[in-house]
Amino acid sequence: GGAGTAGLARADSDADRARAALRSGEILPLTRILDTVSRQYAGDVIDVKLDRDDGIWQYEVKLLLPTGTVAKLEYDARDARLLKAKGHDLDRARKP
Numbered sequence: 001g002g003a004g005t006a007g008l009a010r011a012d013s014d015a016d017r018a019r020a021a022l023r024s025g026e027i028l029p030l031t032r033i034l035d036t037v038s039r040q041y042a043g044d045v046i047d048v049k050l051d052r053d054d055g056i057w058q059y060e061v062k063l064l065l066p067t068g069t070v071a072k073l074e075y076d077a078r079d080a081r082l083l084k085a086k087g088h089d090l091d092r093a094r095k096p
Contacts, residue, residue, distance in 0.1 A: 018050050018057070027057045027077035034061075036080045037073065042066050042093045050077065058083065065093045 021027045027050075034045060047062035057077035064070055071087025087093075 014052070017052070021057060021077075028080055030059065033059045033075050033077070033080055036075065036082075037061055037063065040082070040095055041071075041073075041090070042095060043071070046070070063087070063093075065089050067092065 018027075022029060030048060030050075033048070037045060041063060043063040043065040045061055046064045049060040051058050051060055059075045059077050061073040061075065062070055063073060065087065067089040069088045071085065071090045071093070073082060073086075074084040075081065076083055
Protein backbone atom coordinates (compact mmCIF):
# COMPACT_ATOMS: atom_id res chain seq x y z
CA GLY A 1 0.00 0.00 0.00
CA GLY A 2 1.09 3.55 -0.73
CA ALA A 3 0.63 6.79 1.18
CA GLY A 4 -3.13 6.62 0.65
CA THR A 5 -3.65 3.56 2.84
CA ALA A 6 -1.64 5.08 5.69
CA GLY A 7 -4.01 8.05 5.69
CA LEU A 8 -7.02 5.75 5.82
CA ALA A 9 -5.62 3.74 8.70
CA ARG A 10 -5.04 6.91 10.67
CA ALA A 11 -8.59 8.11 10.09
CA ASP A 12 -9.90 4.71 11.17
CA SER A 13 -7.94 4.69 14.40
CA ASP A 14 -9.29 8.18 15.16
CA ALA A 15 -12.82 6.92 14.74
CA ASP A 16 -11.97 3.86 16.82
CA ARG A 17 -10.56 6.05 19.57
CA ALA A 18 -13.69 8.19 19.50
CA ARG A 19 -15.91 5.10 19.73
CA ALA A 20 -13.85 3.69 22.58
CA ALA A 21 -13.94 7.01 24.44
CA LEU A 22 -17.71 7.14 24.00
CA ARG A 23 -18.16 3.56 25.20
CA SER A 24 -15.96 4.05 28.24
CA GLY A 25 -17.89 7.19 29.18
CA GLU A 26 -14.84 9.39 28.66
CA ILE A 27 -16.86 11.62 26.35
CA LEU A 28 -20.55 12.49 26.23
CA PRO A 29 -22.77 11.32 23.39
CA LEU A 30 -23.68 13.88 20.76
CA THR A 31 -27.29 14.00 21.96
CA ARG A 32 -26.10 15.48 25.25
CA ILE A 33 -24.15 18.19 23.44
CA LEU A 34 -27.12 19.01 21.21
CA ASP A 35 -29.34 19.29 24.30
CA THR A 36 -26.85 21.71 25.80
CA VAL A 37 -26.69 23.80 22.63
CA SER A 38 -30.47 24.05 22.37
CA ARG A 39 -30.72 25.11 26.01
CA GLN A 40 -28.12 27.84 25.52
CA TYR A 41 -28.82 29.16 22.03
CA ALA A 42 -31.61 29.67 19.56
CA GLY A 43 -30.88 28.26 16.11
CA ASP A 44 -30.33 25.05 14.17
CA VAL A 45 -27.29 22.82 14.38
CA ILE A 46 -26.08 22.32 10.82
CA ASP A 47 -22.78 20.56 11.41
CA VAL A 48 -20.94 18.76 14.19
CA LYS A 49 -17.40 17.43 14.33
CA LEU A 50 -15.75 15.46 17.08
CA ASP A 51 -12.13 16.51 17.26
CA ARG A 52 -9.21 15.69 19.45
CA ASP A 53 -7.18 18.74 20.35
CA ASP A 54 -4.12 18.37 22.60
CA GLY A 55 -5.53 15.09 23.88
CA ILE A 56 -8.86 16.70 24.71
CA TRP A 57 -12.00 15.62 22.87
CA GLN A 58 -14.07 18.52 21.59
CA TYR A 59 -17.35 18.79 19.77
CA GLU A 60 -17.28 21.56 17.17
CA VAL A 61 -20.82 22.68 16.47
CA LYS A 62 -21.93 24.93 13.64
CA LEU A 63 -25.14 26.72 14.46
CA LEU A 64 -27.37 28.51 11.98
CA LEU A 65 -28.75 31.42 13.98
CA PRO A 66 -32.26 32.87 13.54
CA THR A 67 -30.60 35.95 12.04
CA GLY A 68 -29.20 33.81 9.22
CA THR A 69 -25.56 33.90 10.25
CA VAL A 70 -23.53 30.85 11.22
CA ALA A 71 -21.82 30.60 14.60
CA LYS A 72 -19.17 28.14 15.70
CA LEU A 73 -19.27 26.64 19.18
CA GLU A 74 -16.70 24.39 20.77
CA TYR A 75 -17.66 22.15 23.65
CA ASP A 76 -15.54 19.97 25.89
CA ALA A 77 -16.74 16.48 24.98
CA ARG A 78 -16.19 15.24 28.53
CA ASP A 79 -18.55 17.60 30.35
CA ALA A 80 -20.34 19.69 27.68
CA ARG A 81 -18.60 22.84 28.89
CA LEU A 82 -18.59 25.63 26.32
CA LEU A 83 -14.95 26.33 25.48
CA LYS A 84 -15.25 28.77 22.62
CA ALA A 85 -18.00 30.62 20.84
CA LYS A 86 -17.58 32.61 17.67
CA GLY A 87 -20.30 34.33 15.69
CA HIS A 88 -21.82 37.69 14.82
CA ASP A 89 -25.21 37.45 16.43
CA LEU A 90 -24.43 34.97 19.17
CA ASP A 91 -25.31 37.45 21.92
CA ARG A 92 -28.76 37.89 20.48
CA ALA A 93 -29.23 34.13 20.01
CA ARG A 94 -28.18 33.36 23.57
CA LYS A 95 -31.09 32.13 25.66
CA PRO A 96 -31.65 33.73 29.08
